Amino acid sequence: MFRLQGSKVLAVDMTGDAVKAKNGSMVAYDGEMAFKKLSGGGEGIRGMVTRRLTGEQMTVMEVKGHGTCWFADRASEINLVTLQGDKLYVESSNFLAADAGLRTGTTFTGARGAAQGNGLFTTTLEGHGQAAIMSDGPAVVLRVSAQYPLTVDPGAYVAHQGNLRQSFQSGVTFRTLYGEGGGEAFQIRFEGDGLVYVQPSERNTIAGDV
Template identity: 50%
Template sequence: MTPFSLKNPRLLQVDLSGQSILARAGSMVAYDGQIKFDKAIIGNEGVFGALKRKATGEGMALMTTSGKGTVYFAQNGAEILIIPLQNEKIWVESSVLLAFDKDLKTNTVFAGLRGASSGQGLSTTTVEGIGNIAIISHGTALELEVSPSYP
């Protein structure tokens, strides 16, 4: 699992020692070390996943960040929440994804009419596996416990 930490509530610090992460394109604000940035054309869900994202409008412009060193990410002064996943799945809007471990699997899923009526759209993004995910919020995020019987 790649070490994610907060330098402050609005600045994500990622310490890379040879591993790769995916991050929102344009969110890198500084780095130190031998870091490489590449456009992630299809993310980590393959060509079918990229086509599904395009069709549903649940798109993410991502970059692969790899190498050895420290990278800092931020997005328009938004607050950042780091969520460690341990073989778990989280549902998030692609617009709030800041960065996540490259080994995590993403997917676009049908959110139902509830999503459309709330203005979020018919689709949402799932992220699952073992690794860290950093999301952004405009204000402090509300964390809620969920279970299979109360998703």
């Protein structure tokens, strides 16, 4: 029911079911739709408190109705992700829409978040269904397997799914301290089995400056 119209518009066909989407991201619809803001990402009082405390704010609305609804946000590229019982980790700023059946939550990411400039927490989506995530430029999906770990620039990381361990590595040498660094002082390393979404653009991070 999620389909892409071009690379920047998400069309969702609905027959009485509901989706969660970023607040204000509807650009057009036909048929009958109702929009309702979900406080705390629709995770109840507990989610509301957690999101306040962790700073992983996500303003989400519930869209329900019959017809087709189109979503887009500031001309960002959109990627569709299908979840079959596994977990998707995505920055709340990259989240566009998901089936209402997917559970959302927050998890601790450790030092990676600080280097990304996104805070220490990230949003998770879990269950069976589809989700749409946004990236600055078309994202590539890179597979990580036991033999092939992957290292990613924190500013270009968008999301990941599957059974992955992440560790933070720094390439800070004496050159960095002299201001002669290559601009790649921090990286995130993924090991295990899963998929990583990487965008062809880098957010402003502390790591990019050194």
